Amino acid sequence: KNEVEQSPQNLTAQEGEFITINCSYSVGISALHWLQQHPGGGIVSLFMLSSGKKKHGRLIATINIQEKHSSLHITASHPRDSAVYICAVRVGGNEKLTFGTGTRLTIIP
Amino acid sequence: DTAVSQTPKYLVTQMGNDKSIKCEQNLGHDTMYWYKQDSKKFLKIMFSYNNKELIINETVPNRFSPKSPDKAHLNLHINSLELGDSAVYFCASSQGAIGGYGANVLTFGAGSRLTVL
Numbered sequence: 001k002n003e004v005e006q007s008p009q010n011l012t013a014q015e016g017e018f019i020t021i022n023c024s025y026s027v028g029i030s031a032l033h034w035l036q037q038h039p040g041g042g043i044v045s046l047f048m049l050s051s052g053k054k055k056h057g058r059l060i061a062t063i064n065i066q067e068k069h070s071s072l073h074i075t076a077s078h079p080r081d082s083a084v085y086i087c088a089v090r091v092g093g094n095e096k097l098t099f100g101t102g103t104r105l106t107i108i109p
Numbered sequence: 110d111t112a113v114s115q116t117p118k119y120l121v122t123q124m125g126n127d128k129s130i131k132c133e134q135n136l137g138h139d140t141m142y143w144y145k146q147d148s149k150k151f152l153k154i155m156f157s158y159n160n161k162e163l164i165i166n167e168t169v170p171n172r173f174s175p176k177s178p179d180k181a182h183l184n185l186h187i188n189s190l191e192l193g194d195s196a197v198y199f200c201a202s203s204q205g206a207i208g209g210y211g212a213n214v215l216t217f218g219a220g221s222r223l224t225v226l
Contacts, residue, residue, distance in 0.1 A: 033215065037150075043199060043217035084150065096165050097215075099152040 003027055006087050006100040014108055019074040021103045023087030026068065033097065034061050034072050035086040043086075046072070079107045112136050115200050115218035122190055123226055129186045130221045132200030138216070140164075141183035143175060144199040146220070152199070158183050190225045197222045 007022045023032070034046040047054050047061040049070070054061050058077075063070040074081055087100040113134045122128055134141065142165075143155040157165035158177040172188040187194060200218040 035215075035217075041197060041220050041222075043201075043220070045215045045217070086152065088152070096154040096157065096167065102150055 002101065003091075003098050004087055004089055004100040006085075006103050008103060009101070010104045010106075012106045012108065013077055015078060017077050017107075019077050019081070019105065019107075021072045021085050021087075021105070023070040023072070023100055024068060025070075025087075025089050025098075027089075027091050029065075029068075029089040029091055031090040032063055032070050033088040033090075034070075035088060037084040037086060037102070039083065046085075074105075077107045079109050082106050112216050113200055113202055113218040115198075115221045117221060118219065119222050119224075121224045121226065124190055124192060126190050127186070127188045128190060128223070129184055130198055130200075130223070131182070131184045132218055133182050134200075134202040134216070134218075135181065136202060136204070136216060138202035138204045139180050140203045141177065141180070142201040142203075142215070143183065143185050144201060146197040146199060148196070155198075156183075156185075187223075190223075192225050195223055195225045 004025045013019055031048055031050045033048050036044045036046050049061055049063050058075045060073040072085055082105055084102040084104050086102045088097040090097055115132050140159045142157045144152050145155050146152050154167055155169050156175040160180050161177045174186045176184045197220045199220045201215045203215050
């Protein structure tokens with residue numbers, strides 16, 4: 001069982017819908033990252049958070065350390081948001097990131 | 110200006126060959142990483158260097174040897190390539206430890222797709 005689980009694995013929605021992608025992890029962490037991988041393969045770092053909530057444009061990331069859970073929300077979704085969204089965690093003082101398997105998001109015009 | 114650049118973008122080679130992938134970052138970051146993304150799109154850390162010093166070395170075959178001539182470069186050399194080495198290899202960099210105090214999102218390169226025939 002992977003230490004980092006994401007749900008759903010695949011998500012298809014209509015343009016304008018509110019999107020939620022979930023990430024659960026089984027170990028104590030010091031930070032969590034949300035990454036976006038575009039259809040062309042490039043990876044962009046969206047957020048890094050260790051508590052609370054962060055917002056950037058239409059994207060919001062939240063984390064609940066006690067519940068070992070994070071969510072990525074997209075408001076007013078757009079076809080250009082179509083990508084794979086990857087959650088990754090840093091465990092304690094370990095330098096490495098452990099990745100989730102990703103959520104493939106498709107937004108239909 | 111590309112922040113993290115990898116070359117080559119595509120590499121097709123025969124089993125048993127030796128190949129290298131180069132990575133350079135112009136962000137002034139002090140930490141660089143190699144990640145492998147397999148056919149199921151699962152990303153996994155391979156190596157990390159901080160100021161030219163190896164700080165992460167996951168369970169990777171000895172055929173993989175990273176080299177960091179300076180903190181702006183981290184190259185990956187692979188000997189005796191095997192079919193299972195086929196993957197996309199991503200280089201990334203950050204300033205300071207990822208998730209450490211005052212840090213620090215990762216900046217990824219565009220990836221290098223290696224196909225071993």
